[in-house]
Amino acid sequence: LLADKAYTSRKNRRYLRRRGIQHIIPERLDQQRHRQNRGSRGGRPTGFDSEHYKKRNTVERAINRLKGFRAVATRYEKRAYIYLGTVTLAALTIWLRT
Template sequence: MHLAVDGRGRPHVDPAHPRPSWRQSPAPGPARRVRINQPGPGRPRKRPEVLIADKGYAHDSTRRALRQRGIRHVIPERSDQVARRAAKGSHGGRPPAFDKVIYKKRNVVERCFNRLKHWRDLATRYAKRASLYRSSLLLIAAIIWLP
C-alpha cells in the first residue's frame, strides 16, 4: 500500500484507485495524488515541500520524475545502485543528495501505518475485494483525522 502522510502523521487518502502495484509508475503514487489544502481561497497545492521515501522508490526514473515536477526528495540509495555507480568509476556520476536529518522524519509514516494496523480487518486484509478494502481505509483515515 502506498500512503502519503502529513507532518502530524495523518493519512492523505483520495477516492481515486491506485495503480496496480506490479506497474512501476514514474513518480510514486502518493506524489501524483497529493493535494495540500491551504487556508483561504484558491486551489490546493499539488507539490509537497519534501517527499521522504524508502529504498523501494530509489529508481532513476522516479528521481527524474520528481525532479521534473520540482519536488525535493530524500530517498536513500540501494546498495546495488552504489555498486553500479562505483563500477563505472569517474563516469558513474555523483551520488544523489541525501539528508539524514530529514530522513529521520520518515518515522511519522511508520507510526501512521501502526495506527492503521489497530483495525484488524485492515491489517489482516479480511476484505478480499479492493473496493471494500479501499472504503475501509477511507473510513479509518477519516476517524484518524477526527480530534
C-alpha cells in the same frame, strides 16, 4: 517526498526532479557500487539527508497507531467528512493516552 529504497530507481528520481519535487530516497548498495564502478561516468551521488529521513519513521508509527482503530483502518463511512471526524477522534484518543 520521503520514500524507502524500493523507489530509488533512476526513472523515479528523474520524474521527481523534472516536476521540481525535492526527495529524500536512500540509494541501494548495489546501485551505489554500480555508480562508483563507473567512475566519473557514474554521475554524482544522490543527495540524502539521514536526519530528515529519520522523521519518516515517526510518521509511519503514527499512521500505524491510527490503523489500530477499526473504523479508521477499514473506512466503513461513505462520506469523507464523517471519516475525517473518525480519524480526528482516533488522533485525539491517541494523544490523550500518551
